[in-house]
Structures are given as structure tokens and as C-alpha cells.
Amino acid sequence: MPIYNKKTLSRLLNGELSWKELKPIIGGKKDPERFDMVLEILQEKVPWNETILIPLHEHLFVVSKDNKRIVKCECGYEFGDYKENWKKKCRIRVRDTEDDIGDLYPKYMGCDPEWEELREFYCPSCFTLLDTETVPPGYPVIFNFLPDIDTFYEKWLGKDAPDR
Amino acid sequence: MNTKPIGWEKSSLNEMLQKSEKLIEDTGRYYGLEKLSLKKDNPFRYERAYASLRGALVTARETALHIAASPIVKEIGELCFALYTPEGDSLVVSTGILVHVHTMSEAIKFMIREDYEQDPGINPGDIFLNNDPQTGNVHTTDVQTLIPIFWDDELIGWAGGVTHQVDAGGITPGHDLVAAIQRFDDGMYYTCRKIGSNDAIWKDHMINARRSVRTPLYWELDEKCRLAGNLMIRDAVLEFIKQEGIDYYKKFIREAIEEGRLILQKRVKERLIPGRYRAAAFFDLPLKEEAWQPRAKVNKLTNEPLEIYVKEDGTLSLDFEGCSGPGPNPMNCGIGAMEGGQWVLLTQVLIYGDKVNDGAYFGVQKNYPLGSWCNPGDPYLSYQSPWGNLIPAYTAMMKCISYGLFSRGYREEVIPGYGFTGDAIQGGGIYSSGPLEGDRWALSTFEISGQGLGASAVRDGLDWGYAMWNPESDLGDVETWELFQGGIPYLSRKIKPNTAGHGKYRGGANYAGVAMIANSEDVDFFGARDGLVFHGAGGMHGGYPHSTGYRLIAKNTNMKDIIDKQEEYPIEDADPSNGQFEKLLQADITRKPWASIYPVMLENYDMVHFAMSGGPGYGDPLERKLESVKKDLDEGIYTPDLVFNIYGVVADYDHNKGEWFINQEATEERKKEIRKERKEKSMSFDEFFEYEKSKLTKSELSAPVKLMYSESLGLSEKWRKEFIEFWNLPENFQMEGK
Numbered sequence A: 001m002p003i004y005n006k007k008t009l010s011r012l013l014n015g016e017l018s019w020k021e022l023k024p025i026i027g028g029k030k031d032p033e034r035f036d037m038v039l040e041i042l043q044e045k046v047p048w049n050e051t052i053l054i055p056l057h058e059h060l061f062v063v064s065k066d067n068k069r070i071v072k073c074e075c076g077y078e079f080g081d082y083k084e085n086w087k088k089k090c091r092i093r094v095r096d097t098e099d100d101i102g103d104l105y106p107k108y109m110g111c112d113p114e115w116e117e118l119r120e121f122y123c124p125s126c127f128t129l130l131d132t133e134t135v136p137p138g139y140p141v142i143f144n145f146l147p148d149i150d151t152f153y154e155k156w157l158g159k160d161a162p163d164r
Numbered sequence B: 001m002n003t004k005p006i007g008w009e010k011s012s013l014n015e016m017l018q019k020s021e022k023l024i025e026d027t028g029r030y031y032g033l034e035k036l037s038l039k040k041d042n043p044f045r046y047e048r049a050y051a052s053l054r055g056a057l058v059t060a061r062e063t064a065l066h067i068a069a070s071p072i073v074k075e076i077g078e079l080c081f082a083l084y085t086p087e088g089d090s091l092v093v094s095t096g097i098l099v100h101v102h103t104m105s106e107a108i109k110f111m112i113r114e115d116y117e118q119d120p121g122i123n124p125g126d127i128f129l130n131n132d133p134q135t136g137n138v139h140t141t142d143v144q145t146l147i148p149i150f151w152d153d154e155l156i157g158w159a160g161g162v163t164h165q166v167d168a169g170g171i172t173p174g175h176d177l178v179a180a181i182q183r184f185d186d187g188m189y190y191t192c193r194k195i196g197s198n199d200a201i202w203k204d205h206m207i208n209a210r211r212s213v214r215t216p217l218y219w220e221l222d223e224k225c226r227l228a229g230n231l232m233i234r235d236a237v238l239e240f241i242k243q244e245g246i247d248y249y250k251k252f253i254r255e256a257i258e259e260g261r262l263i264l265q266k267r268v269k270e271r272l273i274p275g276r277y278r279a280a281a282f283f284d285l286p287l288k289e290e291a292w293q294p295r296a297k298v299n300k301l302t303n304e305p306l307e308i309y310v311k312e313d314g315t316l317s318l319d320f321e322g323c324s325g326p327g328p329n330p331m332n333c334g335i336g337a338m339e340g341g342q343w344v345l346l347t348q349v350l351i352y353g354d355k356v357n358d359g360a361y362f363g364v365q366k367n368y369p370l371g372s373w374c375n376p377g378d379p380y381l382s383y384q385s386p387w388g389n390l391i392p393a394y395t396a397m398m399k400c401i402s403y404g405l406f407s408r409g410y411r412e413e414v415i416p417g418y419g420f421t422g423d424a425i426q427g428g429g430i431y432s433s434g435p436l437e438g439d440r441w442a443l444s445t446f447e448i449s450g451q452g453l454g455a456s457a458v459r460d461g462l463d464w465g466y467a468m469w470n471p472e473s474d475l476g477d478v479e480t481w482e483l484f485q486g487g488i489p490y491l492s493r494k495i496k497p498n499t500a501g502h503g504k505y506r507g508g509a510n511y512a513g514v515a516m517i518a519n520s521e522d523v524d525f526f527g528a529r530d531g532l533v534f535h536g537a538g539g540m541h542g543g544y545p546h547s548t549g550y551r552l553i554a555k556n557t558n559m560k561d562i563i564d565k566q567e568e569y570p571i572e573d574a575d576p577s578n579g580q581f582e583k584l585l586q587a588d589i590t591r592k593p594w595a596s597i598y599p600v601m602l603e604n605y606d607m608v609h610f611a612m613s614g615g616p617g618y619g620d621p622l623e624r625k626l627e628s629v630k631k632d633l634d635e636g637i638y639t640p641d642l643v644f645n646i647y648g649v650v651a652d653y654d655h656n657k658g659e660w661f662i663n664q665e666a667t668e669e670r671k672k673e674i675r676k677e678r679k680e681k682s683m684s685f686d687e688f689f690e691y692e693k694s695k696l697t698k699s700e701l702s703a704p705v706k707l708m709y710s711e712s713l714g715l716s717e718k719w720r721k722e723f724i725e726f727w728n729l730p731e732n733f734q735m736e737g738k
């Protein structure tokens, strides 16, 4: 049974655990405290003070700010209401030519732009690549995940969300 | 005609099924069980009971596979067994190709609803065979044997076994045909047929079956393998009842399934977050140039959107609203296949290790829209290779569940998807000399069980080691495949560069093979894989999808000369734009940007290249650790040009040491340059909106994209509404597609 202390979990989040350490974590029973401990680690890591409600992404968090729930990047950029798709605030690069796709994939090994394009969504502040979409041209932007925050805290964790 | 019902308490099987379904509908719990009283009263007896049945099923599989002759079954274990309730709900399963556990459940229910109890009758010792996707199966290639289990006069359950055939007698040789476009091309259809009694397969059936497929020996021995496994299971169940009593058994089978259902709910609450999840996958089937049949000459792009709700009570709902339509191609998918694919993945990501059974099936609500590719409602279409749509579609489920796992903190469990189980090269020929002269060989390498798995949020994906349909995937040994398909020996098997999806953590990588036709005549060859679009729902959190497949064949080669002179020949296609084939061979070389092809005829010394699939990546590639990039270069996973473009890493090869060295300073610079390029080449959402919308309104779309939109918009009012709202299009917006 692995020991889920803060140090182990920090190393897990940083991708520092060896396979020998990771395997029992994947194979074993899950630690029910994981969510709270990860939240604590992430809260210490981010360079701002708003309370994290849900870690949404490697770099994005649903946080509480002035009684509103917004999506915020690790770099500090605020994407607004978490019920809106944060991708609509991103800078977007559309790779829809053979040349642009050819920068990433060898000939024959990428998509045909007549059939599919590759979209890159960047944070407008730190320009981290936050998401890619490989979709036919004209496809609506996909809203990946809309968490039901209050049900999660109240019904599943048996406590109020930190901002309630 | 039976006068006495074979169900419990003098009811018919159909009445039992209706009662069971009503109890679930009314209470939400399997058989309306409010508590697990056997487990509560004596947990040791209960767990021992489960373990003994589970052990019996695993033993049956391990023993039975030695009866089979087909290398797919024998070598890599493409078979599985399950034990069902009288109503057809699985309670215990073996190991193996678990995708079929729920498909057999649908087949049993079909027989019950069709009142097989009256006609043709269900008696002790009867044997039933099914391979019809419309009555609970994936495709004709997967063949199921089902036997009833009786205690006194009552039917107390069913044993079922499935094997994957090398050939099912379809329009061309093979197990996943590309050229099948209607039911009549799919091969032999056994729609829940009684094929034996008194534990023996009828002679007339076997004569018919042997004459209906190209590999009669494999077919016959596989039938015996499945029957033997089923008989072992029946013996074990009867022994179990002698030990534990029939009353215990009857209660136990209900409880084991309800526990399975509760486990799914518990796991969902333990690992996910309630809310709405969305992803979309795609698959290409460009048959315009490939198809022989005029009606099949269509370039088809399949839309496979998925919306999942994780609900307050820990149940899931899966909605495939928006899926595009079926077509004159083999990749239409019946509900049995959809259920099977879903179930096998849920057992891998949420309910592994405990009571793996149909309980998980009852914990998931689903919508497969009628008329779409995932529920065409037309038995006369071809369902010969539904995998083409099914495999990519369920990457969307994996991605959705991974968003939840990530947010909950279980980053080690994240898997955004997996490689397509291709390149499924197939075909066959006849030995032209030697001891096997005149015998037929079938090409059906199942090394497709070794694909790249997606990266997790904490480490790289598994290389060449995953198949979505078999949790125990194993790519087998080249030597074994060669034994069975001796007309196409391997010339090489080598890591193929740039197959792995890019990311902070890269997807699993893969290899490619080169093979040559030898000592044969009358050789057919074809294959199936993604080619013009990325397979599945792509990478996650900034990771990229793995690369697509393509087709490379060399005909009329000078390989005989090369071999005679002991000269160099191509063993890879590392850089498709500057290929070894072109450099080292005199030949007619065909390269197609798509990978799914109709059969072509090959001659001795013709050569084929076939690449396995990588897995999707996770996270921004600029965040990948430099030592990991160095390792990728050293191992040939990526080439330096792409590492420069995507990871921003500048590296030099030290010929003396035989390894790559990263130039730290130049790398820093290059990463800055990439960030600058991201700024310069990107647009705001408003600009993006106008740019993309104009593609729709100016009708700049290609025929397959138009066809896809016209089908999805026509089939789903919900999808149409969102589409129109998203792009702010007029209410009467139409897209013409053909």
C-alpha cells in the first residue's frame, strides 16, 4: 500500500515518480483524501490567492473570485465564468494547410486538410498550449467539461464548497 | 412444443425477463434488491462462491483455447467465456476478449424475446450459435456458442463462449473486410441458430459451416473449443449448486450483479466529478477510388460526438446524439457492438478487479440515435467491420472520463485514448510449391493487439502494448504468424519514427513491418486503418493526436535479383517523403495517403509496409523534460526535425558515442521562438469565428465533410440546434451532401 503523503503526491503531480513507485498507486486502492490533498498542493503552487474550487486542467482552475466562479490560468489570466467555454477566450491557431500540418507530422502521417484541421488553443497571456482539437473544418468548438461544483461538494464530499 | 415452462416458479423465460426488466425500471436496482443479504450474512461464503465460479471460467478458457487451431485464438487468446442468468445477464466472466461479454447477453435476450422456448425449443444439451450483429454481436467474424444450463426442470443459466475467426466466408478473405457493403457480403450469418443437441454439434451444421468459410479447419476446431469451454462451465455450475444448494445459487446470481452495479456507482463517486463531459471522434473511409461497387464509391467521414453526464447518484449517461449516418460500407455498428465496446472499456477504467459483470451495464443510460451509424436499424446493411467506427468513438468516452479523473486528482489514471487496432492487413493465397502446395494460407496477423496507449497526466503512454477490446492484449510472436501465413514472410519489424502523439507526456509509440509475398499464387491483400483523419478524439490538455496510417505497396519488384546478389533491400519507411523503397528497389511503388483499401492481387516478390498505431499525447510539448526528448531521439521514437518543430529541442548526434546531445542554449532560443510563433500565427476567438464560419457559409467544404454535416444535421434536432446557435446561422440552414 503506497503512502499518500504530500511529498509523494507533489512528486506524482510533477511526473517525478518512478514506475516502481507509480505502479502500486495505479494498481492499488485509491486514497479518499486525494482531492483535498491535491487541492492543497495546487493552492500552494499557484502564484495568486483566489481559492481553487476544481482543478480543471494542467494549467486551469475554477476559482472563487468576488463571489464569482471563474476559470483562471496558472499564469494569472482570467477566462471568466466557468459556465462559458474557456476556449472562447484563447488565442487560436488553425492548421488547415498541408504545410502547417507537415510541421508536426511526416508526409502521409497527418490529417488531410480537406477532411480535418488541427486547432491549437493557447492561453492569451502565457501562450501555453492548453488544448488541441482535430475536427472537420467548420466544427463547433467543443466544451470539454462543465463540473457540477455544488453537487460534488455537498452530495459527494458532504461539505459546502469553499466559497459557500 | 413445450407445454411446461422452463423458467422459475412455472413461468416462461420471457416472463422472467419481463419481470427482471420491470424490477430494474421500477427500483433502479438489479432485480429490485435492496440489500446484499448473502454478502452481509456470510461474506466469506459469498466471496468464496464468486471466486470459485470465476476460477471455473478462467480454467475453462485456459483449457479450451488448446482445442482451437486458429492462431488468433491459440496464440493470443482471442476468446472469452461468461456465465449468465436465465434472463441473459452476465454475472461472472473469464479473462480474454471481454468486449463480447455483453454482446452474448443481447443474443440470449433475443432468443428469449423471440420465444425460442416454444420454437425451436430450449432443452438440456442444446447448442446455439450466433454471429449476427443485429442479435447481439460485433461482426460475423466473432462467433458465439451458447448453451442452457438446467437444474432439474428449470433453466438456471447460460454459458457462452466467443472466438474471433480468421475468416467468416465473406466477400473477400479476412476477418475485418473493407469490401463488404451489404449484409450479403458479410459472410455466413448464424442468427441465434440451434446447431446441436445432447451436447453434440449436428453433422449437417458442420458440413454446411465447413463449406461456407475459407478456413474450415479453424472454424470447426474453434466451434469445438467454445463448446468444450461451455461444457466445463456447466459442470462447474452444477457442482457449485451441489455444494451450495440451488436456493443459494438463485439468490447469489442476483446479488453478484447488483453488487457489480453498486461497484460502478461507487467507483464513479470515488473517482470522477459530477457534471457534463464532451468529446468528439472521427473516422475516415475514403472508398470513392477504392470501391468496386458503384454505390459504394463514397468518401465517408464519420462524426462521432459524445456527451456524458455524471449524475448525482453516481450513474452515467452516454449520448451519441449528432452521430452521422450509416453507409454502403462495412463499418456500420449495431447496438450489441456499441454495448460491448463500452462495457469492455468501463471494466478497464472504472470497475476492474472486482465483480466485473453486467452490473456495470445497468449503471449506464445510453442513447444511440436510430438511423445513425451506431444504430442504423437496418439489418441489410453490412456490419462486417464496425470496429472502424466503434474504436475511435470510444476514445471520446475515455477522454471524458479522463477529464473527471484529472479533476479529482487521480492523474495517474488519465488515458485520453488509444491507437486504432490497425494496420489490420488481411488477405491470403495458395502455396505454389513445397509440402503445402495447393493449401490455402490466410493473412490475419493479430499483432494489431499491440497498439500505443494514450499518455496519462503523469507519464508517457504504453508503447506497442494495448488493444481496447482485450484487456490482456498480446501481439504474439512473428514466428507463429509466419507459421500460419507462410506466403508472406516478414522482412523486418522496426520502430517507426513519429508515430507517438506529441505532448508533455507522449503517447505510446509503435513499429512497422515490411513483408514480401513468397512461394504463393492467387494472393489477395488489403488493410484497414485511419488515414486521412486522426483516429479518435485526439490528445488532451494540449497533447496532440498520434499520427495517421497510409498505404505503401511495391509491385513488380527486383527482389529476386536483390536476394540472389545479396544486396540491400528496404526494411522500413522511416521518412515517407524520402523513402527507402524508392531508393533501393526497382518496382511499381504505390503510396496512398489513406490506409483502408480494397483487396489488390499480389505476386511473389511484391512487398508491403504496414504501420501500427501510436497513442495520443498529453499536455503542452514545450513542457516535456529534455532528458525524455533525448531518450526519444536515442530510441528513434521521434526524428530531430519534428523534435525541433514541436518540442523546441535542438540536438546533435554524436557518431562516436552513438547518442544525441541536447544543445541547451539553442533549445532555450528555439522555445522562445515557438512561443513567439504561437503569438504571431494565432487569432482571437472573434477572428476564428468569422474564419471558420465562412468555411460553412461559402461552402468551401469538401464532399465528405459536407456529407457528414448534412447527415448529422438531418438526424439530430438537438445537434442541429446547437450547431446553428454556435455559428449563429439562419434557422433554415441546410447543407447539401452526397
Ligand SMILES: [Zn+2]
Residues within 6 Å of the ligand: A073, A074, A075, A076, A077, A123, A124, A125, A126, A127, A128
Ligand atoms: Zn496562462
